[in-house]
Every structure is written in C-alpha cells, then in structure tokens.
Amino acid sequence: MFFFFLTSGLFLGWTLGANDAANVFGSAVGSKMIRFKQAAIIASVFVILGAVLQGAGGSHTLGKLGSVDALGGAFTVALAAGFTVFWMTKYKLPVSTTQAVVGAIIGWNFFTGSATDISSLVKIVTTWVAGPIIGGIFAVLLYLLLRFYIRKSKIHLLLQDAYTKYTLIIVGAFGSYSLGANNIANVVGVFVPSAPNIILDFGIFSLDGVQILFLIGGLAIALGIITYSKRVMMTVGDSIMKLSSETAFIVVLSHSLVLFIFSSQSLSNFFVNIGLPPIPLVPVSSSQVIVGSIMGIALLNGGRTIDFSVLGKIASGWVATPVIAGLISFIALFFMSNVFNLTVTQKQTHNIIKERNITPEIQSPTPENTKVISSITKTETEQNTIKLSHASLIAGIIVLLLIILYLLWNNRKLKIHIKQNDYNEQILKYNEQQAKLEFDLKITNNQNARLEAAIKTKKKAQRRIALDIIQKNEVLNRLKTEIDLIKQKPENEIKYTDLNNIKILINEQLNIEKERKSLYDYVKVLNSNFYKNLEKKFPTLTKKEKRLCALLRLNLSSKEIASILGISFKSVEVNRYRLRKKMNLKKNEKLSNTINKL
DSSP states (O other): OHHHHHHHHHHHHHHHHHHHTHHHHHHHHHTTSSOHHHHHHHHHHHHHHHHHHHOHHHHHHHHHHOOOOSHHHHHHHHHHHHHHHHHHHHTTOOOOHHHHHHHHHHHHHHHHTOOOOHHHHHHHHHHHHHHHHHHHHHHHHHHHHHHHHHHHHOOOHHHHHHHHHHHHHHHHHHHHHHHHHHHHHHHHGGGGGGOOOOEEEOSSOEEEHHHHHHHHHHHHHHHHHHHHOHHHHHHHHHTSSOOOHHHHHHHHHHHHHHHHHTTOHHHHHHHHHTTOOOOOOOOOOHHHHHHHHHHHHHHHTTSTTOOHHHHHHHHHHHHHHHHHHHHHHHHHHHHHHHTSOOOOOOOOOOOHHHHHOOOHHHHSSOHHHHHHHHHHHHHHHHHHHHHHHHHHHHHHHHHHHHHHHHHHHHHHHHHHHHHHHHHHHHHHHHHHHHHHHHHHHHHHHHHHHHHHHHHHHHHHHHHHHHHHHHHHHHHHHHHHHHHHHHHTSOTTTSOHHHHHHHHHHHHHHHHOHHHHHHHHHHHHHHTHHHHHHHHHHOTTOOHHHHHHHHHHHTTOOHHHHHHHHTSOHHHHHHHHHHHHHHTTOOTTSOHHHHHHTO
16 A cells, blocks of 8 residues: 555655756757756666655754655645646746645645744745755856856867866766755655664665665656656746856756755765755755746846746746645545545544533532533634634635636736737738838849840840851852852853942852851840850860850741851861860750750
8 A cells, every 4th residue: 555655755756857857958948058868867767866865854854844744645745746746847947845744734734734943944935945046156156157268278168168068067966866865855854753663785785764765766756757748848948037058057066056056965964074064955946946046146247148938937826836836736635535434544533423422420519520511612612713723724725726816817818928929919010011022023033024025135146146147158159150150141141340340249249248247246245154164064165156146046947047157067066066065065965955955
C-alpha cells in the first residue's frame, strides 16, 4: 500500500521535473547554446544524485511545518500539490513547487486541526522573498566579474563561445544536483514519516528507507524533465528577457548557488562553528530564484529588455499557487476521508456522540456527573470555536481565490482583446501591403508590356532595314545582268563607254556600305547586352563572326544574309559551319537557338 500511495508523490515529482528543470537549463536552451536532449540527460542524472546524497536537509523543515502522519494524508497532500503544479505548467507558468507543497500541507493542517508551526512557515516564506533577492545579487556580482575577466583576458570570440558552452554544461549539472538536493523534500517529504524501515546494501554503499524514497522521487523528477520540461524551458529561457550565452551561464550559476546553500547541512554547520547563525535548510523556490537572477542582470543593464507581461503572468502564478494548492488539499482530504473512508491522519479527535452515550448512573445529578457534563460542554464549545474559525478561514480563502481568479480571467480577457486588435491591425496592414504590391505589380506588368512592344517594334525596324538592303541588292543585280547583256551586242548599236559607266555606278551601289554600316550600328545599339554576352561566352569570335551572329538573331536566312553582306550563299554556309565549330555545338543543337538564348 505504501507504494500505491506514493504514486501521488511521484506525480508531484514528475510535475516538478517538468516545471523546475527550466530553472536549471532553460537559459542555456533558450540561448541555443545547448540542445534540449543534451540538457535533459545531464539534468536527470545529477538531480537523482542530489536527491539521494543531499536531500534530507529540507525534509526536516517541511516535517515541522506539518507532520503528515498517515499515508492517506500524504497521498492527498502530494496529489493536490502535483495537480496545482501540473495545471500551472500546462499554461507555461514556471511556478514554485515549494509554494504548492506548503499550501497543501497547510490545507492538511486546517482539515485535521493540527497546529501549523509558525516559525517554520515564516522561515519558508522568508526564502520566497530572500531567494530572488539573493539570486539577483549573486547574478549581478558574477556578471560584473565575468565581464571584467572577458575584457582583461581578450579571448577570441569563437574560443569564448566554446568555453561558455562547456561552462553551461558544468553549472547545469551543478544546478541539477542542487535542485535534487533542495527540492526532493517537496516531492516525498510528506512521506518521510511513513517511510519503510529497510536498508538495501549494495556492497560499496547502502541506502536506508528514506534514501530509497529520495531515489524514487529523483527518478520521478528525471522522468518529468525528459518528457515535459521543454515548454517551460522556452518560457524562462527566451520570454522574460533575451539571454546571451554569457548571461545564461551567470543565471544558472547564481540559481545553483542559492539552492545549494539552502540545502547544505555541512555549510550550515560551518556557519555555526564560526559563530554565525545557521543557514535555514528549507526547500527554496527555484523558479523565484531563477527569475530573480534574470531580473538582477536585466536591471543592471537598464531593464529595457524585460518583458513585463511575461513577468506579470509568472508573479500571478506565484500568488495563486499556495492558495489553490491549500484549497484543493482541503477539499480532497474531505472527500478522501468522508467518501472513500481513507485515513488521512492518526490523531484522535473527541467524539461528542460517544461521550454523550453514558450510563444512567453517570447521568444522575452527582458532583462527578456535573463535572463530566461541564467538561463535555466545554469540549463542545472549544470544538465549535475551532470549527467556526476554520469555516471563516476557508471562506476567506475561497473569497481570495475567487478574487485572484477573477483578476486572472479579466487580465486574460484584456490580453485577448489586445491581441485581437493587434491581429486586426496586422490584417489591415497586410491587406494594404497586398493592395500596394498588386498595384506595383500591375504597373510593372504594364511597363514590361510597353518594353516588349518597343523591342518588337525595333526588331521590325531592324528587319525592315535588312529587307530594304536585300531588295535594293536584287534590283541592282538585275540591272547588272541587263547591262551585261547589252555589252554583248555590236558596238555600232550602243555606246560601250556609256554602258560601262553605268555598270561602274551600279557596282558602287551594290557595295551599299552606308546601308550596311547603318544596319550594323543599329543592331549594335539595340543588342548591346547580346554583344556583351556573346563576347563573354565566346571570346575568340572575330568581328565578322559577331556580325553574322547579329544577323542570325534577326531570323534571316543564309540567302538573305549573303545579299546583305555582298557574298555568295556558299560563303555564308561556310561561315556558319565555322561558327558552329568555334561554339562547340553538337549536331542536334541549332545555331539560331544558341544565339537567341544569349
């Protein structure tokens, strides 16, 4: 039955691992220096070591706060605290497991009528205030020291980054050990009075019943780290304030030191030996310490990088956690005791009905009977007073809880409204940007259409010039042929010299150098990029070959090109063959396609 009842403590340990592992490696994971898988493995191993080797310190203080003396009560208290932490973790709030356990224990005290040790409560609550402050002070001092060291040592940035990664792993392991040592009392502290009296001897070392209990609790914490801690790690590590790798190292180290100090029996004894007050060995709220450390560095840097909305959510979780845990514990104990008949305490309470069921002899009006009746009346009055005070306290807690829930609901509603407005503004801006982009795209398309039309017009002009040259050459060639025929006639029929002069004039016109030059210049201006690409890809081409490429780009045939250049059709074909060789074209590759792609 002990292990059955322990399941609620294991559930609490799982929620602690899921929530408080963020306080150890959240900064490192959030700053992208360490992968989550690597952080989870290191944290799991060292949290178990800390729980087994140094977990007894905080359990004693929780035991004094409320000695839960029945397994049923311990089961219910741990279940109430675990449910509270799980609910907070689901909403990505790094709450304090210590606060949840303390609230649940106080709920048990109220239900059973047990006295709450005020000195222990004050000691624990004091750490809720002192923990963040001490963490912030440590963080500021360590940050200044690290910055001074980096400035003096002048380490290369790459080497510094590597050193930071390794130091984050080391302090993360130390922080996990401190977390296990300090917070295992939150997980199984209420089960310590009911721990089985056994010893397991492993040869090299042995574990008693309490240490076995701490080992099982440490395994539950490790399971929570591996399975569910990534969500809260990202909240602590990246949402409150953007952390650099050096800042993450300082935050984890300061947090680890605070947890270690408040769980070290040896350090407390050392303080006593040198005449100083002992260090209170209490389960410190690791969430509060880590947030205090981050806040210390942020305030040192001016506080400009703090996300106060996230900080407000975390603070509201801290306020609500003990109240919610206490109320859940009280209600759960009522159901466990009255519905399931579960023994939640070993304390014997007066049964007024049995005391009234006395014999007739005692009911006779004797002095002894009068004393009994007076005692019963006094007992009834005291119990009624206790019940009235409990009822008033419960009513006050319920009212406070309702106020807190209303404030949280109202704050959430306001944030949803703000987010909705922001979303609507973003949608409006997106639509405006989309309309502007569509308008710009339309203008660009129109410009491209005009440019394409202009290019087509210029290409037509180039082709027209080329065709004019071709047509003129054909006319002149026909004239030349006619003159040759006239020359074959007798001299007495025509004047040879006159005809010869005409032939010379026609030959000069057939050269049409002006038209050719005009065409070449026009083509060169309109195809400047083409010439650049041609020279870049085929730098060995001659000037004539480049002109041939330009004419081929106009989709002219070999016959038309021959007419323009004033050469034979066969010469054009030879030039085209040589051009293909220079361009290293394969048989299935067309020369015109290659030229048009340039």
